[in-house]
Amino acid sequence: MELHIALQKNFGSFTLDVDSTLHGNRIGLFGPSGSGKSTLVSLIAGLQQAESGRILLDGDLLYDTNRRINVSPDKRRIGIIFQRPHLFPHLNVKNNLLYGFKRSTAGNRTIDFDTLADVLRISHLLDRGVNNLSGGEKQRVAIGRAVLSNPRLLLMDEPLSGLDDTLRFQIISYLKSACEIFAIPYFFISHSILEMRLMTDQVLSIEQGRIIEETTPEHLSRIHMGLNPAGYVNLLKLASSYQLEDMRVYLWGNAELFISGKNDQPDSLFELSSKDIILFKRHPEAISARNLLQCVVTGIFESGGKVGIELGCGDERLVAEVVHQVVGELDIVVGSTVFAAIKASAFRRLG
Amino acid sequence: MFTLTPSDYNAILLSIKVAVTATVLALPFGFAVAWLITYGRFRGKLVLEVMTNLPLTLPPVVIGYLLLLLLGSNGLLGQLLDSIGIRLIFTWRAAVIATAVVGFPLMVRSIRLAMESIDPDLVHAARTLGASRLNAILTVILPLSLRGIIAGSSLMFARGLGEFGATIIVAGNIPGVTQTIPMAIFEYASSPSGDTMALMLCVVSIAISIVVLLLHEYLCKRIMRAD
The missing domain is CATH 3.40.50.300 (P-loop containing nucleotide triphosphate hydrolases)
Structure with missing residues (x-):
């Protein structure tokens, strides 16, 4: 057209x-x-x-x-x-x-x-x-x-x-x-x-x-990430795998994601706010968040006073949002490795 | 005893004939004017609105007199009609015209109220779905203003049955020719022995009005159920 x-x-x-x-x-x-x-x-x-x-x-x-x-x-x-x-x-x-x-x-x-x-x-x-x-x-x-x-x-x-x-x-x-x-x-x-x-x-x-x-x-x-109250919304199309107690496990690229709640649909779309991802420079020993992903920083961008960090997990991409200070403290540059922690309850199913 | 004279029957039939003809005649114009006022955007819309509503506020006698001037043998339209052999004044047709003019604003008002309650986006939807302007009027606006059309018609018909002031001036009170129920009642009431006869016609009037109102309710209920 x-x-x-x-x-x-x-x-x-x-x-x-x-x-x-x-x-x-x-x-x-x-x-x-x-x-x-x-x-x-x-x-x-x-x-x-x-x-x-x-x-x-x-x-x-x-x-x-x-x-x-x-x-x-x-x-x-x-x-x-x-x-x-x-x-x-x-x-x-x-x-x-x-x-x-x-x-x-x-x-x-x-x-x-x-x-x-x-x-x-x-x-x-x-x-x-x-x-x-x-x-x-x-x-x-x-x-x-x-x-x-x-x-x-x-x-x-x-x-x-x-x-x-x-x-x-x-x-x-x-x-x-x-x-x-x-x-x-x-x-x-x-x-x-x-x-x-x-x-x-x-x-x-x-x-x-x-x-x-x-x-x-x-x-x-x-x-719009920095100005949007919901930050950047990561959209994840996930294939359901199996139930683990009160969490459901989904396949996401090469990784597994643990998400709260039950779901009997084979495929589901989830949203995850960039604000709900916590970055660690080194592998944390023990944390309450159920998902800890090793990622490579594939991009850094600026938006409304915040910094968006594009994370590569295999072929998949996620965007996390941090304040300026963090970039320097964690020494984040394109190519550096970080660990992203996400709570099982941070994902919201859209349909 | 409930008795009616042959001239009473004539008056009743004539009243119904005049009111029905006036209503049927006014319907397409009423719909068109209501549509223009609701959807039209043109200069002089206010003039049209005022002119349409004028008969509602003018004394019917004034309307009758103006019609007499217009349609009489010296009137602008009267002369024109005379030249093609049509005489209106003091015929039942004049009564129809007087009734139509007096009742017109009631009909326009009812249809307009119905049209104004139609969501303009329904018409927009129809247009984008391939309906021409006229087609959208016929397939969306007309069916959705049906309730207003029925209300306006029954209101105008009922008003037409009672039309007196304008009719007596342009059509006169000729028994068997232009004498309607109100005229006949007027005549009975002005004669010393006519009380009972006048009352009989009042009963007939009330009966017709009740039938019209019931019919109106029935039709509206049917439309509501169809919705």
Whole structure:
């Protein structure tokens, strides 16, 4: 997907002014509330008009003030998944799903209804009214409805922010699999770095109506480490191995990780804050933390007054966060060996 | 004894005919004006709003008189219609127009309230799913404002049954031609021996109103259940 946007729009004292060309299929738009993210979504979809500028999607001119072109939203083939599901209350699940499908041109129809219903696990809901679905079911139907309209681009405008944590990670996997299976490029809007890392390959940062940088989700989370109360969030996809009393043992690269609690899922995603890793210069004799990993420092970076230490454990990477003093005292340089201690209870399972 | 004269029956039928015709006639316009006021962004929107609501605050006699000026044989529209052979004044059609004008704001108000409660993002969703502006109106806004349409129609119908001031000026009180229930009651009430007859028509009026209200409740319940 190639999307070129050069747009200007004023709202009183706020000005949205962007000029970017995006290549890729999993692009994120990251910024705080009020930075102009949702406005940009509306402009791209054609629900609002910019005062000046142009929008070009895969070579098709959708909007150009100079040439007075403004393709109406129903002709743009750009779907939106909103923050809330916004299902049509007067239609049942099946008719909600088919609303966009029926209006798409036969030649553009690539999505198979039954396959999608299976992917989103909504096949059993088809005859139900939408008002008595659970929050997660509603959002899944909304995803299905947008995907079935056979869009060439999906705009996801904070589709997870109305959901609690458990639901959030479930919906992420549905979003990802639906877009992957049917090869739909998307533009994912959020103020959550974690969501950016799970959903996107590249990120545009927007602040006060301007795109300030184009970066990777990994880099974004590193530069926000020092200011973020949760620090840098290490994401670990772990394969469960066996139970050891009240801990579960997981395989992580060549090492084993001991994590509190039970879990019967074969694969799980865990988060671990950079603040929950303690570094030792030499092997400590006896400690209460259940995980002690021998690592090599593979990188050092600065973020918001803190220092991030990238640790290599075999092929795996972890980021630990320390204050400046420590770097000198422990004599940490790239290539030095340190021991990282992590409590079994420091890991949080995401889904 | 409950008895009605043939002219009473005529009045009852005519009242229903006038109110139904006026309501059906006003419905598409009411929907369109409600839509313009709710979703439109144009100059003169305030003027449209004020003009729509004006009949609600004006005395019906004033409306009747203005309509008489407009539709009478010397009126702007009257002359035009006269030239193609249509005469409205002192016919039941004039009663329909008077009733439609007087009841219009009630209908617009109800539909507008329903439209305003529709989440604009539902319409946005429909547009991005491939619905043209008109298609979104027909498939999202119309069904979701159905309750307001029913409420507005029954309100306007009920108001139409009672229309007196504007109607008597443009349509007169001609038994069998333009005499509706309120006109007939007015006539009975002004004759010394008409008390019983007036009361009979009052009972009929009350009965029709109750039926309309019950029908309204029934339809609204059905929509709620369908939701």
